[in-house]
Amino acid sequence: MNVAVVRFPGSNCDLDVVAALGATKGLKPKLVWHENDDLEGFDALILPGGFSFGDYLRAGAIAARSPSIVRVRRLAERGVPILGICNGFQILVEAGLLPGSLLRNSGLRFVCKWVTLRVENNRTPFTRRSRRGEVLRLPIAHNEGRLFLPKDELAALNRKGRIVFRYTNEKGEPTPGKNPNGSQENIAGICNEDGNVLGMMPHPERAVDPILSSEGRSDGLAIFESLAGLSRSGN
Amino acid sequence: MPGITEQHPIFVVEVVISNKVAAKDPEGDVIHRDLVKSHFPQVKSVRVGKSLRFRIEAASPLDAQSLVRRMCDELRIYNPAAHDCQIAPGRLDG
Numbered sequence: 001m002n003v004a005v006v007r008f009p010g011s012n013c014d015l016d017v018v019a020a021l022g023a024t025k026g027l028k029p030k031l032v033w034h035e036n037d038d039l040e041g042f043d044a045l046i047l048p049g050g051f052s053f054g055d056y057l058r059a060g061a062i063a064a065r066s067p068s069i070v071r072v073r074r075l076a077e078r079g080v081p082i083l084g085i086c087n088g089f090q091i092l093v094e095a096g097l098l099p100g101s102l103l104r105n106s107g108l109r110f111v112c113k114w115v116t117l118r119v120e121n122n123r124t125p126f127t128r129r130s131r132r133g134e135v136l137r138l139p140i141a142h143n144e145g146r147l148f149l150p151k152d153e154l155a156a157l158n159r160k161g162r163i164v165f166r167y168t169n170e171k172g173e174p175t176p177g178k179n180p181n182g183s184q185e186n187i188a189g190i191c192n193e194d195g196n197v198l199g200m201m202p203h204p205e206r207a208v209d210p211i212l213s214s215e216g217r218s219d220g221l222a223i224f225e226s227l228a229g230l231s232r233s234g235n
Numbered sequence: 236m237p238g239i240t241e242q243h244p245i246f247v248v249e250v251v252i253s254n255k256v257a258a259k260d261p262e263g264d265v266i267h268r269d270l271v272k273s274h275f276p277q278v279k280s281v282r283v284g285k286s287l288r289f290r291i292e293a294a295s296p297l298d299a300q301s302l303v304r305r306m307c308d309e310l311r312i313y314n315p316a317a318h319d320c321q322i323a324p325g326r327l328d329g
Contacts, residue, residue: 053269056262056283062270 001228004032004042006072008063013049013085013205020205020220021046026228034068044081044125044227045072047088049141049203059102059144060090069095081125081227082197086142089189089199098190098199099157100149105142106182112141114213115180117165117188117202118172124164124195129226135172136165136219138202140188145181145201147190154184165189165200243292246299246325252313253284253321287312290328299325 003021007014014031021029032039039045053062063069069091076082076097084092092098105111116137119130130136149157157163165188166174174186181201189200204220207213254260260282267281289306293299304322307313313320 053265054262056265057270062265065270065274 001027001043002041003027003029003044003046003227004037004039005029005046005048006032006034006039006068007048008034008050008052008066008091010052010054011048011050011087013087013203016203016205017046017048017085020208020224023208024221024224024228027224032068034063034066037068039068039071039075042075042080045075045083047072047082047084047091048205049086049088052087052091055087055144058090058094060087060092060094063087063091064094064096073097076192076197079194079196083126083223083227084197084199085203085205086140086145086201089201090144092197092199097197098192099153100147100190102144102201103146103148104144105146105180110141110143111145111180112139113180114139114215115188115202116168116170116172116178118168118174119164120166121161121164121191121195123161124191124198124226126198126223126226127164128229129222133172134222135168135170136222137213137215137217138204138207138220140180140202142181142201145183147183147187149184157190158185160193162191162193162195163187163189164191164198165202243294245290245328246293246296247328248289248291248299248303248325249323250287250289250303250307250312251284251321252287252318253282255317255319258317291325293325296325296327 005017018029021027090102119134122130122132166186167178167188168174169178179186191198204223207220208218210216210218263281263283271278291299
């Protein structure tokens with residue numbers, strides 16, 4: 001499976017994503033520049049984290065008007081799996097490919113720590129390896145991760161199963177104390193109507209090697225192995 | 236607070252803080268170059284600022300403006316070395 005990792009000026013998690021994809025059996029990553037590289041022929045797309053265009057205006061706002069987004073939108077409509085991580089999520093929201101807004105964290109601080117997530121929807125190409133209700137440990141590192149949606153849109157997302165991850169405690173309970181940024185209903189990730197476009201604030205690419213986790217875990221692999229269509233046993 | 240009476244109306248005073256004209260404004264430059272210019276070539280430049288809106292009790296619009304000016308100076312709400320601070324006369328709230 002050929003996977004494009006789209007680079008913008010200010011992306012800084014692109015090489016980590018390439019490394020994580022490269023470490024996953026069945027995935028072939030390629031870095032593409034947002035302005036001029038063709039996205040045709042790729043089986044999946046990842047918009048990595050960072051500070052595209054310096055986060056000027058609003059995080060993701062300028063990248064969302066970049067020429068590549070027209071091509072990203074076309075692929076999204078064709079059902080190609082697209083994952084936006086952190087700033088990539090912000091870009092997808094600013095481009096209107098995912099609903100809502102990602103506002104400044106409620107504590108008005110950049111939050112960088114490991115969090116616990118519950119998988120709410122395992123029907124996306126990026127979560128099918130997980131069980132519904134499974135708990136993952138992944139790191140976050142962001143300043144604007146507080147998802148905000150009007151009440152009716154939030155209700156519709158819940159109804160349609162489009163909330164993919166929530167911040168929870170280790171028992172999988174979404175408590176206020178485990179919400180790192182004030183996101184509505186502890187939401188950490190959502191998908192589009194068809195489920196092929198997923199945005200998430202946590203960084204799975206930073207959690208693919210046990211040596212990078214104080215707990216010796218590599219839960220981020222679940223996301224990339226799901227994309228590769230691997231079974232839980234990894235083959 | 237000294238000087239506050241219940242008789243005075245409430246005015247809204249807008250303050251816009253932006254980089255001095257001579258100082259570079261990288262955020263405005265990027266918004267112009269990478270977002271605006273290709274869609275609206277008529278736009279020749281963009282400067283970014285921060286806007287603050289104060290609701291303030293005062294005897295007149297000009298009193299409200301001068302009180303906000305004094306506050307911005309005394310509390311260093313802008314950095315006089317790097318910023319321009321534009322303060323409009325107050326307008327009646329509501």
